[in-house]
Each structure stands twice: as structure tokens, then as C-alpha cells.
Amino acid sequence: MTEAVAPGPLLDIAELAKRFTVGSKQSLLARATSFRKPVAPLPQLYAVDEVSFTIGRGETVGLVGESGCGKSTLVRLINRLLDPTSGSIRLGGAELADFKARNFAANPHRARIQMVFQDASDSLNPRYTAADAIADPIRRLKKMSGPDLAARVEKLADMTGLPRELLSRFPHQLSGGQKARVGIARAIAVEPELLILDEPTAALDVSVQVVILQLLQQLKRELGMSYLFVSHDLNVVRLLCDRVLVMYLGKVVEQGPAAEVFADPKHPYTKALISAIPQAEPEQRVGRLRLGGEPRSPIDPDPRVCRFYGRCPKGTPRCAEDMPLLRPAGLARQVACHFA
Amino acid sequence: MTAVPALSVPALSVEDLSVEFRTRSGVVKVLEHVCFSVDKGETVALVGESGSGKSVTAFAVMGILDAAGKVTSGRAMFGGADLLALSEHDLAEQRGRELSMIFQNPRTALNPIRRVGRQIADVLVRHGGATRNDAPRAAIEMLKKVRIPDPERRAEAYPFELSGGMCQRIMIAIALACRPALLIADEPTTGLDVTTQAVIMDLIGELAGEAGMATIFITHDLALAAEYCDRIVVMHAGHIVEAAPGRDLFAYARHPYSAKLLAATPGETVSLEQMASIPGGLPDLRRADLPACRYSGRCERRLDQCAQPLPQRTVGERHVIACWNPL
Numbered sequence: 001m002t003e004a005v006a007p008g009p010l011l012d013i014a015e016l017a018k019r020f021t022v023g024s025k026q027s028l029l030a031r032a033t034s035f036r037k038p039v040a041p042l043p044q045l046y047a048v049d050e051v052s053f054t055i056g057r058g059e060t061v062g063l064v065g066e067s068g069c070g071k072s073t074l075v076r077l078i079n080r081l082l083d084p085t086s087g088s089i090r091l092g093g094a095e096l097a098d099f100k101a102r103n104f105a106a107n108p109h110r111a112r113i114q115m116v117f118q119d120a121s122d123s124l125n126p127r128y129t130a131a132d133a134i135a136d137p138i139r140r141l142k143k144m145s146g147p148d149l150a151a152r153v154e155k156l157a158d159m160t161g162l163p164r165e166l167l168s169r170f171p172h173q174l175s176g177g178q179k180a181r182v183g184i185a186r187a188i189a190v191e192p193e194l195l196i197l198d199e200p201t202a203a204l205d206v207s208v209q210v211v212i213l214q215l216l217q218q219l220k221r222e223l224g225m226s227y228l229f230v231s232h233d234l235n236v237v238r239l240l241c242d243r244v245l246v247m248y249l250g251k252v253v254e255q256g257p258a259a260e261v262f263a264d265p266k267h268p269y270t271k272a273l274i275s276a277i278p279q280a281e282p283e284q285r286v287g288r289l290r291l292g293g294e295p296r297s298p299i300d301p302d303p304r305v306c307r308f309y310g311r312c313p314k315g316t317p318r319c320a321e322d323m324p325l326l327r328p329a330g331l332a333r334q335v336a337c338h339f340a
Numbered sequence: 341m342t343a344v345p346a347l348s349v350p351a352l353s354v355e356d357l358s359v360e361f362r363t364r365s366g367v368v369k370v371l372e373h374v375c376f377s378v379d380k381g382e383t384v385a386l387v388g389e390s391g392s393g394k395s396v397t398a399f400a401v402m403g404i405l406d407a408a409g410k411v412t413s414g415r416a417m418f419g420g421a422d423l424l425a426l427s428e429h430d431l432a433e434q435r436g437r438e439l440s441m442i443f444q445n446p447r448t449a450l451n452p453i454r455r456v457g458r459q460i461a462d463v464l465v466r467h468g469g470a471t472r473n474d475a476p477r478a479a480i481e482m483l484k485k486v487r488i489p490d491p492e493r494r495a496e497a498y499p500f501e502l503s504g505g506m507c508q509r510i511m512i513a514i515a516l517a518c519r520p521a522l523l524i525a526d527e528p529t530t531g532l533d534v535t536t537q538a539v540i541m542d543l544i545g546e547l548a549g550e551a552g553m554a555t556i557f558i559t560h561d562l563a564l565a566a567e568y569c570d571r572i573v574v575m576h577a578g579h580i581v582e583a584a585p586g587r588d589l590f591a592y593a594r595h596p597y598s599a600k601l602l603a604a605t606p607g608e609t610v611s612l613e614q615m616a617s618i619p620g621g622l623p624d625l626r627r628a629d630l631p632a633c634r635y636s637g638r639c640e641r642r643l644d645q646c647a648q649p650l651p652q653r654t655v656g657e658r659h660v661i662a663c664w665n666p667l
């Protein structure tokens with residue numbers, strides 16, 4: 001890209017939504033044939049519901065939240081693997097939401113966002129050597145070949161701490177940590193501006209995880225990339241991220257500088273989340289919050305009711321009539337709760 | 341099942357278990373003299389780096405080792421019988437009813453073209469004594485227990501319609517549906533957030549308390565193991581190097597490897613730079629001349645003595661280590 005760096009945030013997500021139609025095949029068929037009766041709309045699952053946030057250049061943003069709350073869906077929307085139902089995804093000023101996911105692989109913007117997946121073994125082609133895997137996106141997106149390409153692959157191996165002699169190996173001949181390095185080398189190969197990591201260290205043991213996290217931090221410093229980092233390990237998010245977004249059932253319920261959110265969570269869900277971090281020392285478990293109640297359904301949720309209502313220790317009748325919106329709470333923080 | 345079973349009755353006792361794999365490049369001695377027991381109602385964590393033999397231990401006990409794998413010594417006593425000596429048929433019977441396993445990779449273990457509610461119901465009918473009529477209700481009950489929102493409707497979902505963590509919880513629901521006497525859970529909560537993880541751990545705890553279920557809980561999260569498990573067994577390169585109640589291990593890990601493992605756990609550290617990975621890697625288990633202590637190549641406390649067969653030392657109540665120069 002030769003144009004000057006656009007001012008403003010690198011990534012600007014506005015009112016982004018993804019709804020999936022759910023329900024059985026039979027009912028779809030029944031609906032299609034029952035043309036005489038008025039047709040009720042099919043149930044919609046609100047996976048990502050009107051989410052807005054930004055990521056600055058060089059910023060690392062953590063995305064945390066309950067299993068099934070929409071993190072991976074959000075990430076797949078941003079990475080343009082999935083088409084949004086509505087909303088906007090602007091990357092350095094360019095609107096990406098209008099491009100079809102189906103054609104995005106050939107889009108000039110493709111190289112600007114890259115992704116590192118949870119399980120390096122699942123995302124690496126078993127018939128590609130480490131060198132092939134790293135070279136593939138460069139060949140496709142940067143049209144590089146021959147000795148230049150080989151030199152670039154070696155440089156990337158060095159940058160990610162992958163011994164060059166392993167470049168000729170296939171995934172099954174590599175350890176989990178080595179595969180993670182290949183996945184990262186491959187993702188940074190085309191010099192993306194935004195690197196999305198969906199639980200990149202979940203499959204690694206603690207010892208390897210330390211090395212990979214240190215590598216990510218070093219690469220960020222050297223290359224100035226922005227990260228969107230999805231993780232269930234809150235200790236890791238705390239150590240790696242500048243800012244954190246907390247999602248609950250399709251909505252962002254809290255966001256702010258990671259250190260502040262962890263030290264002083266404001267949303268009742270964030271409080272419960274942080275208080276559930278496993279602790280070896282029993283003294284550190286005192287005052288722990290345990291969520292009771294039933295989680296609300298993500299299918300056709302009532303737009304008036306707070307998504308956390310029913311499990312929230314604070315919940316009042318107002319929460320069932322008036323959905324709290326994300327609003328400022330302090331300098332750089334936002335929270336969606338009537339009582340925070 | 342109303343009476344609470346007395347504690348300290350070993351439900352499973354693994355004695356001197358050794359396993360080898362034949363590979364193209366030679367025989368790999370993956371487990372050597374592995375000994376541990378799990379009492380009724382007890383949850384024992386198995387921790388260690390990847391490749392240390394945690395999953396192979398689980399597979400051997402379940403009798404589902406890969407064809408290339410062979411048990412070369414040992415027994416696994418469960419309910420008066422040696423699981424390693426049972427016939428394929430008897431083992432298959434027990435596996436469904438009394439032994440249950442949660443596998444490391446949930447998506448591949450689920451049937452992609454069957455609704456998840458049906459998959460749970462199938463197990464309840466086959467092994468849980470449920471009828472075709474009441475199984476769907478019971479399946480929804482299980483979905484509720486693993487905190488799947490809107491269980492009635494989500495029972496109709498196919499695995500691809502669920503998130504990674506939801507698939508994982510479906511696997512957990514399947515494994516727990518028949519209230520097994522022994523549960524082997526291979527990293528069951530890695531894809532789950534901490535609040536959902538807490539729900540799952542409480543559910544396992546409930547079955548342990550009510551029905552005396554014994555659990556082998558494989559994880560690489562040491563804080564999780566310490567909080568929810570009664571004891572932690574630390575494995576390294578196919579050996580058990582230390583076993584202790586979780587608190588004791590955290591307060592005073594005696595084996596040099598356990599100490600390094602703890603230092604690599606994020607916990608309360610304030611910066612990534614402070615954290616240290618464990619130097620070196622696992623030894624090549626194909627070597628004919630593997631040292632007596634398989635950690636000695638990476639160990640900062642090694643003595644000449646460490647080349648001698650390892651001593652088993654008891655250093656506290658239920659706290660044992662295999663090391664010549666412990667901390």
C-alpha cells in the first residue's frame with residue numbers, strides 16, 4: 001500500500017451484527033410449502049449483536065467472554081470469512097463489510113488482516129512442509145517467488161525462532177510449540193496490519209506458552225502490528241494486552257485498559273469472570289462470586305432485557321425492561337450496566 | 341446410589357505401568373513404571389508438558405491404545421479386575437457403563453451429522469438404562485447442567501452450529517450422562533472460559549461427592565488442578581516425578597521439574613519478561629540408553645548419583661518424589 005497512513009484507529013467496527021437462522025430442515029421445508037398461511041419469521045440466533053469498538057495502530061486488544069458468546073463469530077466477520085448481517089468494518093478507512101467473504105481471498109485488502117488459529121495442527125496442511133506453509137501466503141498475496149521467496153521464508157523462520165533445519169519438516173514431525181511458530185510465521189509473512197489470534201496458546205503447555213507469548217510481544221514491538229487476541233486465559237490477557245473487551249451473549253458489556261479492568265471490574269459479569277480465575281491458594285478464593293440462574297437464550301432475545309438478567313447478582317426489575325447500553329465509565333472505560 | 345461411599349478406597353490402582361510404541365525409527369518407551377491410584381470420590385490431576393505421557397496413560401487404562409502401542413508391564417485394578425487383562429468385549433461393556441472418557445479434541449469426537457441432543461440420548465439409551473421415550477428429556481437435563489443456554493432448542497443443533505466450547509460441553513455431558521464410576525477427562529476445559537469451567541468442575545465434584553465417581557483429570561493448568569483436584573501427579577517423559585496434594589505442591593514443590601513448571605504458570609506475575617520457560621526439551625524416548633532420571637539432561641541440580649536408579653521418597657503425607665537431589 002503506497003497511500004499515506006489514514007488518521008484515526010486502524011480498525012473501526014460499528015454496529016456489527018451477525019444473526020444465524022436456526023431451526024430444523026423440516027420446518028424450513030414446511031414453511032416453503034405452506035404458502036397459504038402467513039409465515040412467521042424463522043428463529044434467529046443473535047451471535048454478534050450490534051457491536052462497536054476500535055483498535056488503534058500498534059495496540060493489543062484482548063477479547064474475552066463466556067463460551068458461545070460470539071468471539072469466534074466476531075473474529076470471522078472481521079477476518080472476512082463470514083458475511084455480516086449488518087454493520088461496518090473499516091480498516092484504515094476502507095470499508096470491508098461490503099466485500100463478500102466468498103471472494104475475499106482475492107481481495108487486495110486480504111494481506112492486511114491475518115489470523116493465527118487455536119490449533120496449529122488443524123490449520124496447517126499436512127502435505128505442506130513448514131517452508132511451504134510459510135511461503136504459501138507470500139506467493140499468493142505478494143506474488144513473490146524463487147530465491148527472494150526462499151530468503152523471505154528463512155528470515156521469517158529466524159524472526160519466529162523456528163530453527164531453519166525444521167523448515168523441510170511436515171506438521172506431524174513438529175512439536176506443538178514449533179507448529180505454533182509456523183502458524184505465526186505464516187500469518188506475519190505478508191506483513192499484516194492486524195493480526196487476529198483466536199486462542200493461539202490454548203493447545204500449548206505452560207512452558208511453550210511463555211515462549212510464544214514473549215515472541216508475540218517482541219514481534220509487536222518490531223513490526224508495529226495491532227493484535228486482536230481472543231483467549232480464555234485471563235492471566236495471559238492481563239500480561240499481553242493493552243485493552244480488553246468483555247463480551248456476553250453477543251454484546252460487548254465492558255471495555256477498557258486491561259490493567260484497570262482486571263484491577264477494578266465494573267460490569268457484574270466481568271466481576272464474576274475475574275473472580276472465577278482458578279487460584280491455588282484457598283485464601284485468594286474468598287469472596288468469590290458464583291453465577292446461579294439460567295443463561296438467557298441467544299435465539300430471538302427480548303431487545304428490552306439485559307442479556308445478563310437472570311444470572312446477574314444485581315438484577316432489578318428495571319433490567320428486564322430497559323436494556324443497558326454501553327456508556328462511558330471513567331476516562332477510557334465503557335460499561336453496559338445500569339448500576340456500574 | 342444413596343450411601344456415600346467411604347473415602348480412601350482406591351477405585352483405580354495403576355501399578356508399574358509401562359507402555360512402548362513401535363515406530364519406523366525404533367521402539368519408543370513412552371511410559372515406564374507408572375504407579376498411582378485414585379480413591380472413590382477423589383479427583384487426581386495429571387499434569388506435565390505435552391508429550392509427557394498423560395494421554396497415553398489414559399488410553400492404556402481405557403484399553404484404547406493405538407495398535408502400535410503395547411503394555412509391557414503393569415496392572416490397572418478397577419472393581420476387582422485388571423483392566424489391562426480384560427477381553428476386548430468385557431472392556432467395551434465396562435467402558436460404556438462404568439468407565440467414561442472425555443477426549444482432548446471434542447469436535448472430532450462428535451458425530452457431525454447428528455443433532456447433539458440425540459447424541460446424548462443415544463448414550464443414555466445404550467448405557468444409562470433410559471428408554472427411547474425419556475432419553476430426550478434427560479438429554480436436555482444434561483445440556484442444562486453443562487450450562488448450554490436454551491437447552492430445549494439447542495438440543496436440535498448440529499455440532500457445526502455450536503461454538504468450540506459448546507461442543508466441548510456436549511462431550512462432557514455425554515461422558516457424565518451415565519454417572520460413571522471412573523471418569524478420565526483429557527484437558528476437558530481448555531476451550532472454556534473460567535466461569536463455565538467452574539460450572540464443569542463443580543459438576544464433576546458433585547458426582548464425586550454423590551456417587552463416589554473417581555476422576556483422572558488431565559490438564560496443563562496447575563492452578564486449576566490445585567483448586568479443584570485432591571492430588572496432583574506430575575509426569576515428565578513417561579515417568580511420574582512427583583505426586584502431592586495440590587496445596588503442598590504449590591507451597592513446596594520438591595522435584596526440580598515441578599518447580600520449573602510452576603514458574604512457567606502465569607498466575608500473579610506482573611510481566612511476561614519475568615516468566616521463565618523450562619530449558620531444554622524432553623529426551624528422545626527412542627534412545628536405548630535413556631538415563632535413569634529422564635529429566636537429568638535439563639536439570640540444574642543434577643549430581644553424579646543421578647545416573648543411578650531413582651529413589652522413591654515420601655516427603656510428606658501423600659507426597660512422593662522420584663529424585664536424588666530434591667529442593
Ligand SMILES: Nc1ncnc2c1ncn2[C@@H]1O[C@H](COP(=O)(O)OP(=O)(O)OP(=O)(O)O)[C@@H](O)[C@H]1O
Binds near residue numbers: 045070073503
Ligand atoms: N453456523 C452457525 N449456525 C448457527 N449458529 C451458530 C453458527 N456458528 C456459531 N453459531 C452460534 O453463535 C454463537 C456464538 O458462537 P462463537 O463460535 O462465536 O462463540 P465463541 O465466543 O467463540 O465461543 P467459544 O469460547 O466456546 O469458542 C453460539 O451460540 C453458536 O452456537
Ligand SMILES: Nc1ncnc2c1ncn2[C@@H]1O[C@H](COP(=O)(O)OP(=O)(O)O)[C@@H](O)[C@H]1O
Binds near residue numbers: 362363390397
Ligand atoms: N501412536 C503413537 N505412536 C508413537 N508414539 C506415540 C503414539 N502416541 C503417543 N506417542 C508418544 O508418546 C509420548 C506421550 O504422548 P502423550 O501421552 O500424547 O502426551 P501428553 O498427553 O502428555 O501430551 C509422546 O512422546 C508421543 O510422541
Ligand code: SF4
Binds near residue numbers: 640
Ligand atoms: S534425580 Fe537428579 S537430575 Fe533428576 S531431577 Fe533430581 S536432581 Fe535433577
Ligand SMILES: [Mg+2]
Binds near residue numbers: 071072073503504505
Ligand atoms: Mg470460539
Ligand SMILES: [Mg+2]
Binds near residue numbers: 395444526
Ligand atoms: Mg495429550
